[in-house]
Amino acid sequence: MKIRIKGNSVRFRLTKTEVETFCNKGFYEETTKFAGNTLIYTLKGKEGINELEADFLNNRITIYMPQEELSTWATSNRVGYSNSVDWNDASSLSLLVEKDFTCLDNTSEDQSDHYPNPKLL
Template sequence: MKIRIQRNSVRFRLSKTDVEQLGTIGYVKEATAFGTSHFYYAVKQDPASETLSAEFANGMITVFVPATFTKDWAANNVVGIDANVPLDEQESLYLLVEKDFKCLDNVAEDQSDNYENPSKTC
C-alpha cells in the first residue's frame, strides 16, 4: 500500500494483495519508521457507512471504506472510490482509495503485485 498526501488530499494506492485482504479480513495497515517513532496508515472496512471517511489519531491515518464497496472489489474492474469530506464551512478533505497499477515507464520498485495498467501510454 502506498500513500500520497498533498495539502487536504490523501490518496491510498492498494496492491492486489491489499485489495484482497481488505475484502476478506477488512483491514490493511502499513508503517513507516522514523527512528523510535512510527507513522501508521490504514484502510478499514466500515459496514455502517456508504461513503469514505477518515480519522487521524495516535500517529495513524485510517480511511474507512464502505464494506459494500470492498466486498467484490478484487474481482471487478472498478478502479477506486473517492469523497470530499467536509471539515468545516470552508475546508474539506479529499480522500481517494484506488487500485495500484503498474507504471508504464521504467521504475526500480517491485510492481509484481500491482494491477495491469489499462493504458498503453502515459
C-alpha cells in the same frame, strides 16, 4: 500500500495482494518508523457509511470504506473510491483509495503484484 499526501488530499494505492487481503479481512495497515515515533496508515471497512471517511488519531491515518464494497472490489473492474469530506469550515479533505497500476515509464520498483495499466491494453 502506498500513501500520498499533498495538502488536504490523502491517497492510498494498493497492489492486487493488498486489495485481496483487505477485502477478505476488512482491514489493511502499513507503518513507517521515525526516530521515536511511528506513522500508521490503515484502510478499514466500516458499517453504516456510503462513502469514504477518515480520521487521524494517535499518529494513525485511517480511511474507512463502506463495508458492503469489500465483497466485490477485489474481483471487479472498479479502480477505486473517492470522496471529499467537508469539515463544516473553510477546509475539506479529499480522499482516494485505488488499485495500483503498473507504471507507463521505466521504473526500478517491483511491479509484479500491480494491476495491468489499462493504457497498455
